Amino acid sequence: MDKINLIIYGCGVMGRKAAQALLDKKSFKVVGAVDIDPELVGKDLGEILDKPEKLGVVIEKDAEALFSKVKAHAVVHTTTSHLKSVFSQVAQCLKAGLNVISTCEELSYPWKRNPELARELDSLAKEQGVTVVGTGINPGYLMDTLPLVLTGPCLKVKSIKVTRMMNSAKRRVPFQVKVGTGLTQEEFKQKIEDKVITGHVGLLESINMIADGLGWELDEAVELPPQPVIDELEIKTALGTIKPGDVIGLTSIAYGKKEGKEIITLEFCANAAVDEEYDEIIIQGEPNIHQKIVGGVHGDIGTVAVTINTIPRTIEAPAGLKVMKDLPPPKATL
Amino acid sequence: MDKINLIIYGCGVMGRKAAQALLDKKSFKVVGAVDIDPELVGKDLGEILDKPEKLGVVIEKDAEALFSKVKAHAVVHTTTSHLKSVFSQVAQCLKAGLNVISTCEELSYPWKRNPELARELDSLAKEQGVTVVGTGINPGYLMDTLPLVLTGPCLKVKSIKVTRMMNSAKRRVPFQVKVGTGLTQEEFKQKIEDKVITGHVGLLESINMIADGLGWELDEAVELPPQPVIDELEIKTALGTIKPGDVIGLTSIAYGKKEGKEIITLEFCANAAVDEEYDEIIIQGEPNIHQKIVGGVHGDIGTVAVTINTIPRTIEAPAGLKVMKDLPPPKATL
Numbered sequence A, B: 001m002d003k004i005n006l007i008i009y010g011c012g013v014m015g016r017k018a019a020q021a022l023l024d025k026k027s028f029k030v031v032g033a034v035d036i037d038p039e040l041v042g043k044d045l046g047e048i049l050d051k052p053e054k055l056g057v058v059i060e061k062d063a064e065a066l067f068s069k070v071k072a073h074a075v076v077h078t079t080t081s082h083l084k085s086v087f088s089q090v091a092q093c094l095k096a097g098l099n100v101i102s103t104c105e106e107l108s109y110p111w112k113r114n115p116e117l118a119r120e121l122d123s124l125a126k127e128q129g130v131t132v133v134g135t136g137i138n139p140g141y142l143m144d145t146l147p148l149v150l151t152g153p154c155l156k157v158k159s160i161k162v163t164r165m166m167n168s169a170k171r172r173v174p175f176q177v178k179v180g181t182g183l184t185q186e187e188f189k190q191k192i193e194d195k196v197i198t199g200h201v202g203l204l205e206s207i208n209m210i211a212d213g214l215g216w217e218l219d220e221a222v223e224l225p226p227q228p229v230i231d232e233l234e235i236k237t238a239l240g241t242i243k244p245g246d247v248i249g250l251t252s253i254a255y256g257k258k259e260g261k262e263i264i265t266l267e268f269c270a271n272a273a274v275d276e277e278y279d280e281i282i283i284q285g286e287p288n289i290h291q292k293i294v295g296g297v298h299g300d301i302g303t304v305a306v307t308i309n310t311i312p313r314t315i316e317a318p319a320g321l322k323v324m325k326d327l328p329p330p331k332a333t334l
Helices: A011-023 A063-069 A084-095 A117-127 A145-150 A171-178 A185-193 A204-214 A297-315 B013-024 B063-069 B081-095 B116-130 B144-151 B175-177 B185-193 B204-216 B299-316
Strands: A004-009 A028-033 A074-077 A099-102 A131-134 A154-167 A220-223 A227-230 A235-236 A240-241 A246-259 A261-271 A280-288 A289-294 A320-322 B004-009 B029-035 B072-076 B099-102 B130-135 B156-167 B220-223 B227-230 B236-237 B240-242 B249-258 B263-271 B278-286 B287-295 B320-322
Touching: A004 A011, A004 A063, A004 A297, A011 A028, A011 A074, A011 A297, A028 A063, A028 A240, A063 A084, A074 A084, A074 A297, A084 A099, A084 A117, A084 A131, A084 B156, A117 A131, A145 A204, A145 A280, A145 B144, A154 A204, A154 B144, A185 A246, A204 A220, A204 A246, A204 A261, A204 B081, A289 B175, A289 B204, B004 B063, B004 B299, B013 B029, B013 B072, B013 B299, B029 B063, B029 B236, B072 B081, B072 B299, B081 B099, B081 B116, B081 B130, B081 B156, B099 B299, B116 B130, B116 B320, B130 B299, B144 B204, B156 B204, B185 B227, B185 B249, B204 B220, B204 B263
Parallel strands: A004 A028, A004 A074, A074 A099, A099 A131, A131 A320, A154 A261, B004 B029, B004 B072, B072 B099, B099 B130, B130 B320, B156 B263
Antiparallel strands: A154 A280, A220 A246, A227 A246, A235 A240, A246 A261, A280 A289, A289 B287, B156 B278, B220 B249, B227 B249, B236 B240, B249 B263, B278 B287
16 A cells, blocks of 8 residues: 655644654655744754654745645644634645645534635635545544434434533643633633633534534524633642632533524533543434443544544545545544 | 435335334435235335335335336345345346445445455446445444444554443344243254354454454454353243243354454343443553443344435445445434
């Protein structure tokens, strides 16, 4: 089998983790890397990985110049969460005739939040005969693809509820900061108002993908402001010991509604006091399906794996902007 | 949306359940029915359903004659488990330019057990520009498609174990007979020798589909003879009260082996003493995934639903013989 040649676009935490994981796989070869950070440009990609070793792949600043000199099948794109800020990057890849697998959360289902940008990317991809997909563990898998797959044995579906319950103290420090760990309730409130804390990006994308997949016309998809989680006991975290009454994490909830009923409910719970981690999907229908991933799926590894495992599906897919529900699901690649 | 027009091929228990379920759906229309049973031929299909009502669809004996006069998109084929016995029926449908979704267990992954028949069906389907898929809850979903989907968030997979734990006393009587309920141990042994009790058909198909999906070359796939399950207490079933020491069900186990290790293990447990029903998937890898469907998925409803929900995927797929791992997964249809 010929290897799939890849360019890493964005050499931050996720880009590096993806690059590191790709090195261990037979199916892929990293042939190029892009980042705008002056600290990174000019370095060998291998030098900034967990297990540093020279790869002969220099991180370049100018993506277009790189695309013109290196031959690749696809780009693994990991920069930011919002489609508006990554649009030109993704468009640039497509124009160069490259397939794109991106971790941009809003790209996982862009047809509602950014329909015009979605249409533009779709046309561009079709013109070039390539495919673009936004994915990751969530959005992209646990709260949309997997619930849809679990409706496969159902004759009818009335409602779907997905809950991710995770202990944030076990995750990376930036993640702990992102969920408000250690803030006073007042500070948390302020950061919500200032949109410094936004909760989890992608709940609405997942809701819209589920609804589309099931042929449901929702009246509305709404996301509530993240709620702080408080505990009565002191809790030790990598950010220090959190006093009772201070914030130990947050809960983000979003609903897909139809005729006043919440027919899709997504609940993202991340705090330092969670004893039992899990990812749970409850489908009310015929039959009911109640599934649980005991211990949950680790977010970082999961995102890297889903992204990598989606690469072959993307390359094989018909040209255009695709969402995960349209592809054969990812499976572990060699 | 135009309705998908279907012919029901085989009007036994599963064919009727499929027909009944299809009547409740907006996406499909049943336009023909075939069976060779003289008791059924000439009857209106609707008369033999759970909720009898005339449908204007007469059960015909001669499939070819029916195909020449009725226009359909696909055939829902539910006759028997073995590919050799259904080959000519499926070939007949393909020759008539009809897509086929079949519950024939051996058709779910025919490339190992019957590679020549598989090749023939593949060529025939391609010649006619149609698609043929074998599916159902198991094989087709719980022990192959779903485990593969659950490797999506894995960077590496070392082994997969799937267990279906079901209480046979809650199922149809023919199923209870099939798992040996009420036999003495001696009678059970004899029926295994005589191949009257065969255990669950499809474990090897599921193993081969998983291995193929993950790019694993197995040294062998083996199925052990079904083992009787005995209890110390009396158990009441629809087949009467079972004495302690008599058979209350069976366990079928199959392995996919590589270098002496069992890297795929499928365990099908059906007996009248099961307290907690579940379907469980344990993936050893990076990360480990431990998934459980609490209460399990009911076999009959599940098979009907997976079959129906695979119809649109089959029609949309490229021509040829496909297996479930190659298609976007089934999701509940309207």
